[in-house]
Amino acid sequence: MHDIIIIGAGVAGCACARELSRYSANILVLDKAEDVCCGTSKANSAIVHAGYDAAHGSLMAKLNVEGSRRMPALAKELDFAYAQCGSLVVCLSEEDRPALQKLYENGIANGVEGLRIIERDELAAMEPNVSDQAVAALWAPTGGIVCPFGLTYALAENAAKNGAQFQFNTAVTGLHPLADGRGWAIETDRGTLETRCIVNAAGVYADVLHNMADADHPMKITARRGDYFLLDHTAGQHVRHTVFQLPGKYGKGVLVTPTVHGNLLIGPTAIDVEDKEATATTAAGLDEVRAKAGLAVRDLPLRQTITSFAGLRAHEARHDFFIGEIAPGFVDCAAIESPGLSSAPAIGAMVADIVRDSLHLKENPVFDPTRKGILDPKTLDFAARAELIKQNPAYGQIICRCESVTEGEIVDAIHRVPGARSLDGVKRRTRAGMGRCQAGFCSPRVMEILARELGVDQSEITKSGGDSKIIVGTNKDTF
Template sequence: MVYDVIVIGAGVSGSAVARELSRYEGNFCVLEKCEDVCEGTSKANSAIVHAGFDAHTDTLMAKLNVRGNEMMDELCRDLDIPFKRNGSMVVCIYKETLPELQKLYDRGVANGVKDMRILSRSEALEMEPNLSDSTEGALYAPTGGIICPFRLCIAMAENANENGVDFRFNTKVENIKKHEDGLWHIRTNNGEYITKYVVNAAGVYADTIHNMVSMDDDKIKIIPRRGEYCLLDKEVGNHVTHTVFPQPSKFGKGVLVSPTVHGNLIVGPTAVDIDDPEGTNTTAEGINDLITKASDHVKNLPIKKVITSFAGLRAHEVCHDFIIKEVKGADHFIDVAGIESPGLTASPAIGEMVGNMLRDMMQLKAKENWIATRKDVVDPSGLSIEERNELIKKNPAYGNIICRCESISEGEILDAIHRPLGARSLDGVKRRTRAGMGRCQAGFCSPRTMEILHRELGLSYEEITKSGGHSNIVVERTKHQKGGEQ
């Protein structure tokens, strides 16, 4: 088959582009090197919808940040995912840097951010009592919000798939060339794919993909920027109610403290440039650094309530702006590169921008029957007792609790497995249902989840992984039984 467009990368940018393409008639495909969507940068970030005051005016970052923020309410309603505008605060703790808040405010106004205001010390502490005693003032942006990054990415990919977009997982791009037939031939570990247009949304590998096709004077360089985080128990999830930032620096927005949309408290990230595009390990130095920095702006930080730490990578390009354009000398090859923070916020607008570019370049025709909505995994916790009892009566699997920490039932896990682009690993189940995200961090529910994956997908226990690749849980057996499995 010759595709009309192939998107490389099933992170939040690639999935947003795929959803926009699914509005049109045509054959579209997403190639992803990992075993699931949302396996790279999109799975490990601050889960923040930024208001848009930080990015420099007249950059793509600023434009798409504000547009993406504006799109988020309707998008989350359509895709049935949680989103809350809890508001953000940039806190100043040094009197001599108070004028910088005004500059940030002015930039936000220029970017089109609505309803911001500068708070005095007393106003800031009244709104957020656990701010540092050193607080001098704050910039308040009510349009800031919190979201589940996994659910956003998965929802856009599922919706694209339901509208006809193909997804090919465990498919790593090895080389790309344009042949004499005028088509792009993409060699992968799973064979060759042919397409008229390519969208490069490969995250920290976007430079590798770009440099396969670009001219010598048009190479780009992505620097993986590691950010480490601590996630705290729901017991302390209301320590702050807004997203609290320090004043930003050249390395980014700094270490934030924020509630999550699921009721936890998140602290992070650090910002360290590294060479390894897979370097998502945490370090004692990094965790200690983020705790110290967060405590400068939020007092009595309940850091002993940490249930896990993790690290993610941002695809930092040296120009520090999104790169979204047709590659010089490579007709019909579009970069979506350098998508670092606020990439999650901007993703709907990135999808819209690239979708419009391809619509105009290819004269795409809109579908008459495009489906804008999808339903998320059923969440019994949002039902009344009567509704939940009725659900269990119809399907007893919803009465069988698998993950005790998050009260996730077998019914939810079955839904996660059997829906479009369903889960194939423990992390795939976790990102769709939160099974394994609670206090015990999957210590108790993993074996039971593996039993369900084994039963429903026909996978042997040796084939079940944490997150695809070589992350096998069961490596070998110590006992064997004739005529059957032990």
């Protein structure tokens, strides 16, 4: 029997796993997908929100501010990409100033540091491409940007380093308390598992698990789709900070932000959908982003778009996180929508405290809080890079030309725990396939490396697990 089974390997689930690995416990993380970071966590705005927006007094506000404060130190400890670039909420009309002031006051009440309202001249100096209609903005210096894949993988790898196990391609089909009251039975498509405690971090499906455990207090999570455009590196400096638009007479607008990898990201929409797997972009959704993109920032180079994508947020009508032990040994970590990414470090700590007290866990005497990320040769000086290539020639073999990703980085990504098993797994860990050609050139070589390192035939390599195989036959089979 496991002590703890965490259902869901997104950023919240992996944060819970990492924090719980501080204690001596048998921890298993389950996910129906083929890797960590395959749901909500893989497709979002990559923003570390400062915490001025969430309603004062809400759990969301508390954990957002705490998570944002933890992020700089965590980035150093776990070696993932993070930048505290600051954020601006742009006011486009004098009549909307009261709303800007209200947002400022809410942020101060939430404990956000450094907040202030800046006027047009200072705003234009900070952001030369700000809209001509901009009259003022809320400046939040503690706002930041992060790689959502990098954060999630870092948490997962550190949890695994400290003893947590991961099991993928495993869908939960049911659960019920054990007859002796010692915990829970979790039914899956790969058999039944038993555990003393369940952590429900299942994203848009968290309501399904919640309702299995507590049908008397049902929860309904709505999948809220957000469409985005990702622009090339050549557009990455169009803004220097994350730029939001204050909701007002021009509507809600969309954000424009640099990314930690030098791209420009624009979006999202907010469209409620019934299908919890509906991550396809739509013409209407992308048209909405185009229409609103230039409201706060002018001259956006949308022709430099290299891809568009959509993600789903786990929206609950009360618009707050739901974290707590709703039944003996069943802990909800549910309705984690934006700012869930920003809040993840604090969410993990809160859940770990609840589980620790419930199971009376003792500290793990060999817990190691550090993790070293995948080595990027581009960060080394010429001499150090030459020495690295001398020691390991794979770091001299460029596989992805757009992002200058080497074979050495890809091999490293495959052999980590949990490691890459698909093209998308490699892409999210190393950026091979993230560039201008969107994997048009490097996919065959990445497939060769995956097959070689995993000891399988290339025909078994998938884009993203499951049935997403790339090779469906060979030419000579048709003759």
